[in-house]
Every structure is written in C-alpha cells, then in structure tokens.
Amino acid sequence: EIVLTQSPATLSLSPGERATLSCRASQNIHSYLAWYQQRPGQAPRLLIYDALNRATGIPARFSGSGSGTDFTLTISSLEPEDFAIYYCQQRGDWPLTFGPGTKVDI
Amino acid sequence: QVQVGESGGGVVQPGKSLRLSCAASGFTFSRSGMHWVRQAPGKGLEWVAVISSDGRRKFYADSVKGRFSISRDDARNTLYLQMNSLRAEDTAVYHCVKDRGAEAYGMDVWGQGTTVTVSS
Numbered sequence: 001e002i003v004l005t006q007s008p009a010t011l012s013l014s015p016g017e018r019a020t021l022s023c024r025a026s027q028n029i030h031s032y033l034a035w036y037q038q039r040p041g042q043a044p045r046l047l048i049y050d051a052l053n054r055a056t057g058i059p060a061r062f063s064g065s066g067s068g069t070d071f072t073l074t075i076s077s078l079e080p081e082d083f084a085i086y087y088c089q090q091r092g093d094w095p096l097t098f099g100p101g102t103k104v105d106i
Numbered sequence: 107q108v109q110v111g112e113s114g115g116g117v118v119q120p121g122k123s124l125r126l127s128c129a130a131s132g133f134t135f136s137r138s139g140m141h142w143v144r145q146a147p148g149k150g151l152e153w154v155a156v157i158s159s160d161g162r163r164k165f166y167a168d169s170v171k172g173r174f175s176i177s178r179d180d181a182r183n184t185l186y187l188q189m190n191s192l193r194a195e196d197t198a199v200y201h202c203v204k205d206r207g208a209e210a211y212g213m214d215v216w217g218q219g220t221t222v223t224v225s226s
Contacts, residue, residue, distance in 0.1 A: 034212050049212035087151055091210045095167045096153040
C-alpha cells in the first residue's frame, strides 16, 4: 500500500502567519492527492482535490501544489478557525490511504 | 442541503456482527461513489471501503477485507456497512462519506459518524 508521510507533526503559528504543510507519498501518485481539515469535535472537510483544486466553498487562502511524490498545502494567512488537524489522502492506488496528519496550533 | 447521516452503531462483543446504515439526501445518490471512513479514539483517519455509483465496484482496506461488506440501496438512498467478526481494533467512529464523483475522486460530504465499540 502507498504510505503517506506528513511533516511536521505539529506546526505552531500565530494568526496571520503563513502555514506550509508537507505530504510525501511512498510512490508516484501523479496528482491524485487530496487535503482535508478536521477541527476538534467535527467531521473532516475536503479542502483540495487532485493536488491543486479547491473544493466548493473553500477560501482562496488555501492552496495546494505538487505532483509525483511531494505535495504541499499552503495557508497564506492563518485565520483563528484554521487551527485544526490536516490530513492528506491519496487515490493513486488501492487501498486509499491517509497520512497521519499535521496539527496546526497556536 | 446535501447531507449524509449514519446510524446503527453501538457496543458489541468481539466476534459478533453489526450493520451500519447511512441515509443520504440533497443529491443524486445513484450518481455518487460512497465511502466508509473510520477514526479510532484519539487517532487519525482510516479509509474502510468504497462502492461505486453503479454498485459494481467495491474496494476495501486490508484490515477489514473478508470481514466487512459495503452495499447500497439506491431506491432508499441508503448506504450500508455489514461488519462481521468484529475485533477490539475495529472500535472507532464510522463516517459515511459522499464522493465528488462516481467512485473515488475526493470525499466531499461527511457525516458526523456513528460510534462502534467492540468490547466484552
């Protein structure tokens, strides 16, 4: 199975700062990567699909990039509601897999 | 409003069975791939299974293959997960998730989940 590694495990930042989250796949997954946000006590929410496409209703401060094995989620200027856990997920091969998550905290 | 809602969770003994249901509304259910994703207490997300929009293709995580079965009833707009031979490590919140396409293109609508606890 394809293993996703996310770094860092925790990112401590302040509102207004830029967040850069990394996801690395154990093999080439082309652009078949999605990003999800999970706030405490809530279900996850799709942010980005196919590496760089924002899902419906997702603010422009969220952007995705990368292809092959290395991917990045960037939050250009953190809002208070952005402090959450972020997961990447690949659909390049079965079974689908998630990364372990990056916690963005204050 | 596009939404999905799970039911059927509970406490069950190891080795027993349980069936989860997911009611969908606000979208054309028969055109959407549907997933189950679980989250053990304090842990990350684990994809469990997907069924294609036409019901012909089903895929499972290795951890549940041969024990769990995903199915759908388009007439009732309902997704199911039959879980057999349950183990302690199956304890988790189980989310029903709509795909943005016909199979596995991105999980765009999540339910709040139903809790399954496997314990003697």
